[in-house]
Amino acid sequence: MATFKEFLRVAEITVKDKTSGKRMKEIRQILAKHHAMSGLTPEKAVAILEDLGPTYVKIGQIASNRSDLLPKGYCDAFEKLRADVPPMPFDTVVECLETSFDASWQTVFSSIEEKPLGSASIAQVHKATLHDGTVVAVKVRRPGIAQEMAEDITLIKHLIALAEFSNMAPDNLMLTIDDLVSELERTTAEELDFTIELENLKRFHEEIKDQQGVTSPLPYPEYSTDRVLVMEYVTGTLLDNKKRLQDLGKNLPAIGERIAQSYVTQVIDDGFFHADPHPGNIMVNDDGIVWIDLGMTGTLTSSERAIVGKVFRGVALNDPYALKEALLSLAKADGPVDHGMLLEQMGGMLDTYASADLSDINIGMAFVDVIEILRTQNLSLPPSFTMLARGFLTLEGVLTDIAPSINVVDIVSVHVKKQMWTLSYLEGKAQELFTSTAASAEAMATLPSQLSRTLDMLDRGQLKVAMDMKLPHDVKGTLYQVASLLALALISAGLFVGSSIVCTTPMQPQIFDVPLLGALGYLGAFVLGVYVIVRAVAIRHQQVNDEKIK
Structure with missing residues (x-):
């Protein structure tokens, strides 16, 4: 059953969700098509994301890298998702370029090929030529994709809250889903900002420059913005x-x-x-x-x-x-x-x-x-x-x-x-050694005074020791059995000693010249003694035969 807290969460996200009812209706239809309410599996999740569209496919691809948050089966399934989508019209590409440059695209490029080199959910890439004759690749972000992905993430939060409320998804998925969505928000924000990829290109190219036969495209920062990324055009297979x-x-x-x-x-x-x-x-x-x-x-x-x-x-x-x-x-x-x-x-x-x-x-x-x-x-x-x-x-x-x-x-x-x-590794090990040596020296210096204070507290009765032993139920049961037998054995011995003392007195009433109370005590001691012996033999037998002790 859903908790009141989960109900409030659904209500809160519903109030914050400003996306259109039409999109929610589409999502409900897709979920119904795949019978999502009857349970969610990795394969079913992939099919749902593909039907929801390119934004959700991209989110699934990002999620495939979070095996610490999602079960392995979901990550493996999401890795198979592909984000190829129909290309934008060339007029839309030109409009995006001119909006980003705040000028005509001809001020930057002498020509741009209309047919894209590739088209994905966030952007598509075109081959272009700068005025100095340099051939470049131009990556153009789809218009409105940032807002669309933000709205879709809100919808995901809504759907997750509903899934948690209705218990239609596995518990191990629900336990980590909040962290996953937060990570998705951060990652998609980075992918949507091309200035971050620009810095990645610059750093990566610098890092691998000494690797023989390995390279990456050089970016052109002077022509790039947060929505347009211009980089070196590379050929190959x-x-x-x-x-x-x-x-x-x-x-x-x-x-x-x-x-x-x-x-x-x-x-x-x-x-x-x-x-x-x-x-x-x-x-x-x-x-x-x-x-x-x-x-x-x-x-x-x-x-x-x-x-x-x-x-x-x-x-x-x-x-x-x-x-x-x-x-x-x-x-x-x-x-x-x-x-x-x-x-x-x-x-x-x-x-x-x-x-x-x-x-x-x-x-x-x-x-x-x-x-x-x-x-x-x-x-x-x-x-x-x-x-x-x-x-x-x-x-x-x-x-x-x-x-x-x-x-x-x-x-x-x-x-x-x-x-x-390497020098950096040796420096790190030296620093670790120095730190641990200093900590050990400090601990040794304070040990006598700490020991003195501890002994003083023990002498005054101020020292208390608490233990929390977590033992399996079988072990606990065995210990209880042994303790019970030990208690019964002590009671039997006590009855025998007490009865012996009573029998030395002229206590009335008597039976066969023996005080009745002493006779009953002997009888009780005998019965308890026999029971303890029988139980001890039975426990030993169960232990030898590796049986559960009852």
Whole structure:
């Protein structure tokens, strides 16, 4: 049954929802078409998003990177969504350009091709030429898409509140959905602002400049705005056109090796990586590979990169404690954490990987497994780490298709070992050593006074110790049984001793020259003694035969 709080939430969102009733009617029809009220599955969710339109498809694609918030089945299903949509009319593109430049498009470009190079839910790309003859790619944001996506997110909030109210979605999905929607709002806001992608392009191009045979389009900031992004026009064949690459005589294993080396360098060495490395975002030409579409990137600080290294080393050394400590230094707790159970889960996962061949280990899947374990303990990792997990998962899928012999684990291991001898890493370790040494010295200096105060409190009776032992029900039941038998044995012994004392007196009434009270006491002691012995033998029998103690 829905709670009053859930009812109020639905009412609040309904009041704030200013979208048209027509759109709500369309959504209701789509939900009815897919029988959403009878239950929601990953496959059904994908079909609903596709029918709702390109904005919802884009939201589903973004959601596929949040395996810390959504169950793995939903993330895998959402990853299959595609956001290709019919292109905007060229007149609309021209209007968008002139509105953005506040001038005629001819003031910037000498020509623009009417046929788009590609069209997606947020923007479409056209080939154009600057007045100096430079060929560029122009990415134009669809008009009204920002407002449309904001309204659609509000509608999603409304639908989620209704789903929670009517209990039509799984509980594990509902528990994390608020965090997901907040993340969607942040991510879509970034994707809609092309100045952010412009900065991503600039930084990414600078970071990979030393990677041989790897590049990305250069942006043109002087011609770009928040709604128009002008960048270098690159030619080549997309990686998803495998047959074309084979016809051109490209060495696919060599391409796969270069892609893997580049991606691991981005993550481990640079801490700035392409968050969506699917085949449609990687181009191959005579110069090597070109990373395109930098709308979604991930960032790791130097300390986070060091922790990623610790995670990999924990897996490599089969050390569940090191893995647990590394992850806890990053994770955010949203509820109680059973540290013993978490350590046991980490150990179980590592045992699985320890029995597998190195070439069979999938880093992306290992990351996803870790995230799933953390979710069971009310722990979540920063978005950059969940993006990293999905990134590796996507990358390894690409390599399986074009170069299955490449072992990403080996490449990561080499980069992690190399990083251990860099100046920044050694400085970090020295700082950690200094900090821990200083903390230990301070603790040692205060230990005598703390111990003295503790003993003083103990002497005065001011010290209290509280314990909370969480034991399984079977163990508790056994302890209760033993305690009960012990109490009955003491009562039996007490009756026997007491009866013996009574029998030495001339207490009346008597039976066979023995005080009646003493005789009854002996009888009670005998009965209790026999019962205790029988129960003790029965418990021992159940224990030896591994039976449940009753």
